[in-house]
Amino acid sequence: MKQRVWAVGIPVVFLLLIAVVPRYLGNFHIALLNDIGIASLVVLGLVLVSGIGGALSFGQAAFVGIAAYATAWLTTTQGLSPWLGLVCALVLTCGSAGLLGLITMRLGGHYLALSTIAWGLAVPLVFSNSSALGSHSGVDGIPPVSIGSWSLEQGSAMFVLIWLMVFCGGWFALNLLRSRVGRSVRALRGGKVLLASFGADAFRVRLMLFVIASAYAALAGWLYAHTNRFISAAPFSLHASIDYVFMMVVGGMAQLGSALLGSTLYIGLSNLLQDILPHITDRGAQVHSLAFALLFLLILECLPGGIGKPLGRLLSPLWAGPRKARIPTETLARCAMPQRGSPVLNVEGAVKRFGGLVAVNDVSFQIQAGEIVGLIGPNGAGKSTMFNLLTGTLPLTEGAVQFLGKPISGLSQRDIAVRGIARTFQHVKLRPQMTLLENVALGAHARGHCGLWRGGLRLDRNEEARIMAEAMTQLERVGLADQAYELAGSLPLGTQRLLEIARALAADPVLIMLDEPAAGLRLFEKQALAKLLDTLRTEGVTVLIVEHDMEFVMNLVDRLVVMSFGSKIAEGKPAEVRANPQVQAAYLGSDA
Numbered sequence: 001m002k003q004r005v006w007a008v009g010i011p012v013v014f015l016l017l018i019a020v021v022p023r024y025l026g027n028f029h030i031a032l033l034n035d036i037g038i039a040s041l042v043v044l045g046l047v048l049v050s051g052i053g054g055a056l057s058f059g060q061a062a063f064v065g066i067a068a069y070a071t072a073w074l075t076t077t078q079g080l081s082p083w084l085g086l087v088c089a090l091v092l093t094c095g096s097a098g099l100l101g102l103i104t105m106r107l108g109g110h111y112l113a114l115s116t117i118a119w120g121l122a123v124p125l126v127f128s129n130s131s132a133l134g135s136h137s138g139v140d141g142i143p144p145v146s147i148g149s150w151s152l153e154q155g156s157a158m159f160v161l162i163w164l165m166v167f168c169g170g171w172f173a174l175n176l177l178r179s180r181v182g183r184s185v186r187a188l189r190g191g192k193v194l195l196a197s198f199g200a201d202a203f204r205v206r207l208m209l210f211v212i213a214s215a216y217a218a219l220a221g222w223l224y225a226h227t228n229r230f231i232s233a234a235p236f237s238l239h240a241s242i243d244y245v246f247m248m249v250v251g252g253m254a255q256l257g258s259a260l261l262g263s264t265l266y267i268g269l270s271n272l273l274q275d276i277l278p279h280i281t282d283r284g285a286q287v288h289s290l291a292f293a294l295l296f297l298l299i300l301e302c303l304p305g306g307i308g309k310p311l312g313r314l315l316s317p318l319w320a321g322p323r324k325a326r327i328p329t330e331t332l333a334r335c336a337m338p339q340r341g342s343p344v345l346n347v348e349g350a351v352k353r354f355g356g357l358v359a360v361n362d363v364s365f366q367i368q369a370g371e372i373v374g375l376i377g378p379n380g381a382g383k384s385t386m387f388n389l390l391t392g393t394l395p396l397t398e399g400a401v402q403f404l405g406k407p408i409s410g411l412s413q414r415d416i417a418v419r420g421i422a423r424t425f426q427h428v429k430l431r432p433q434m435t436l437l438e439n440v441a442l443g444a445h446a447r448g449h450c451g452l453w454r455g456g457l458r459l460d461r462n463e464e465a466r467i468m469a470e471a472m473t474q475l476e477r478v479g480l481a482d483q484a485y486e487l488a489g490s491l492p493l494g495t496q497r498l499l500e501i502a503r504a505l506a507a508d509p510v511l512i513m514l515d516e517p518a519a520g521l522r523l524f525e526k527q528a529l530a531k532l533l534d535t536l537r538t539e540g541v542t543v544l545i546v547e548h549d550m551e552f553v554m555n556l557v558d559r560l561v562v563m564s565f566g567s568k569i570a571e572g573k574p575a576e577v578r579a580n581p582q583v584q585a586a587y588l589g590s591d592a
């Protein structure tokens, strides 16, 4: 109830303020708020791509500039309407971001940031050296935006347009983050292996974010050009890009609200210092930069999550925890399981070499539908490597793998996942800042279809409700439904493993591969897990399990494949394997 009140109350107050504020503020403050609104749009995009997506961009001001120059040139020299200017600015900016992203988004870590710095340096140079764009003098005489016969010439009229765009931009971003696509965005920091395990492509998601961020920058650039009616290269320099990053960090990198908070604080403080410093020193500009540098260091040291983080904690009781979805009874459609006993997985002569080390050496085995097969062996035997080969996380050096009669060796991890193989990880990969329900909903990613637009415009409600119902069903299966709205980071390790199993089940897999699922579980949890896996077997789901807990494995599986030093040394029913002298010597100990 509380959440509903806030969900309706905040937008209503925001819209009322947009309508009322221009009546009571003078030109100076309106201009200041216009600057804050325009910056908020840029930072909103930056929070998405950098704060949440983890791809730090120092090129946002260049995107603002491309849009501003595009609309300025088209409206002043070609006589186009500013609205057509907006369309062209968006196309040009997003197009150049797409091209740049195709090249740079595969780069990791520092290289990506460096490449955006190069971009941020180069673009303003083009502006200031191009005579068609007015060189250093810039472009003036840019026409105001008009709606019918109403010209938005006054700052107060642009105020309404700017802040309506901030409102819509914020609403779109919020919806997006809560959607199917948005969950994969929020999982990006978990790494590409995690994303691929549920059928998402980290590169595509990051590229999409980069383009969306450039669209926000384009809106800002268009508004800037038609508000100020004059542009030059300076406001689009690398320095301005760094300012935007600063605003994001000050506000709190991973929260959408920080875009507003950070830009308000930064621009407000900057103006305040510009007013005060000339009265104190005649070196105002230097002291201004120094003050900001110190402030930045102070925030990094004392509030690494930005000001938005403690503020969010302070206000969180008002929201009463993460958003709770209404869970319908109807879940997603299920795929038909293959006929019991038919071949599901066929591994032929699998070899994996890491330089001189042969981690998997000519291993072959088959798994039939509805079986639970255990892959066991002493530490370093090659079990996890075999898992990685089967799921496409690592390429085979030699050999072949067939899934449901079709070759899958050579396919990407993502392609293998969408064909019906789900997995858990030896080192649990969850998103600690997402709820249990959201973590499990990630698993159903490949079963949904709604993309960016439907998510951002909230046209995905039906599918979302089904995904959430599916996630809740799987949480109930592993006994975690009553903690559905808690954050995954608050769970003990053993329970996190159960949550990973629920996520894998949400994919509706034909084959589920569990890497040490019982590690860290208490006895009653192991018994519940064994019961769950037994139920899966009855439902026709095929299970491949790596586990060190021999009692757990021996009582559960139909067959075992035993590896030692990369090679398969035995295969058969648990009793046969237990009696095998080679296995006893290699793994179970001679008294086993």
Ligand SMILES: Nc1ncnc2c1ncn2[C@@H]1O[C@H](COP(=O)(O)OP(=O)(O)OP(=O)(O)O)[C@@H](O)[C@H]1O
Binding pocket: 354, 357, 359, 377, 378, 379, 380, 381, 382, 383, 384, 385, 386, 426
């Ligand atoms: N990416 C890698 N690069 C180099 N060597 C690797 C890599 N991954 C695994 N290895 C090596 O391959 C061998 C098999 O490792 P793997 O993790 O598959 O064994 P495991 O049977 O899963 O062991 P554990 O039960 O301890 O998890 C080990 O010697 C390991 O050091």
